Amino acid sequence: MRFTSERRLDDTVLERAFTLGDIPGFLWTPVSASAAAPVPLILLSPPPLGLRRVYPRLVERARGSAADGFATATIELPGKGDRPRWPAAERAAADLRRAMEAGRPVGEEIIDALVLPLVDASAPEWRAALDAFLALPEVGGPVGYSGGVIALGTRLAVVEPRISAAVLFAGSFVPRASFEEARRVTIPLHVLLQWDDEGNDRQAALDLFDAFGSPEKTLHANMGGHTGVPPFAGEAAARFFTRHLK
Template sequence: MGCREGPHRDQRALDPVSVARRFHLNDVPGILWTPACASPSNPVPLVIAGQPGGIGMQAMHPRLAARAHAAARSGYATATLELPGAGERPRLPAVEEAGARLRHAFATDKPITADITDQLVLPLVDAAAPECSALLDELLDLPECNGIAGYAGGMIALAVRVAVTEPRIRAAVLFAGSVIPQSTFVEARDVTIPLHALLQWDDEHNDRQAALDLFDAFASTEKTLTANMGGHTGVPASAGAAADEFLVRHLAG
């Protein structure tokens, strides 16, 4: 078990400073991008790149690769795992049912009830958070990684769970834009690491007030909220650059 490379290893550089390697962690597919300069004599920090639920790593690959490209230029590695129920992983019927109920609520302009949110999000969080810890177990032992880790993006409820339960995560970038279970607000009170949150003010899939309330709940003494006008997919490049600078600052050394 553990990390093992897949049947092929993608050595094509995303750019002159980044190399991608596909692997499996206990049969779960993932990708690790490292700067070409990373080596046992020059190890680098690692950032876990989160993904939205239900889309899958193949569909997300262009966006993940772009984030890894920027990370490599800043001198740190990026890794991601396929989420439970996505890609070629077994379906989660209860989660898929909740997703259908969520889409119906959006289409009919009905409220998103707590039971829909919990059924949609919590099974994914409960399954994915331990996998994130297992990923850190494997990758932080690599000679090209220096043992320092951060988390960026994806499902905000999963990012909060990881920030609470995983002491190796030093800082996190949060993407506001998904439904939030009430239990996540409770967990947020125990988050103390530095945070940088991105919020699209007109996000059609995001309850703006819920995102603001969650940010207020975090116990971190250093936390920043960057809000930009625009919809769910309209995050400006400058916001990504600011998040990258935040990670560089907190993962250095």
């Protein structure tokens, strides 16, 4: 991991941009974090829109998490932002768009083609990034995951034992394979669902919540569309992390 820039936000948060191989990302740490006082880490998985576009949302959450005593970090998803284009993923996204614009049901093949390669490619990248973050003396465990693409969060919750609690946003398509993976998840989960999310299948989200094997799992459903998560729901998710990672 190579840091490419560094600045302070409000004198309380240190923001560092980095590259990990050819993957760009950001690490935010409370300025008070040190080798003598390492802080737990929350992996902040972005929605698949490119880091530049979602940066304002991420940095707002990074500030809140730093105030709660957490480091946060994110990396660019494959095919997004400044990373090399990924023609197969773009074709799958175009197929999805056409189906939705035509008002056709979004078939399982389209969802599989859209989501599974993204999960397969990015899960190992997040694990490698986690190695790098935890090698920093000011970052310790435990590790939480807060994310974006629910199939990726599900995969990481299964394959990455260092993640001990996750906030999952039920706002993206769920491939069939994720329901099977979900049964193998055992860490505490806090699932956010926007009840009137235009592009989301509410029943699939409820079925996925039901499928998770975790003894502690909580669903917080709120009114409004995809981007309308109310502030109090964000605060509840933050309290979930404080409960499990401190």
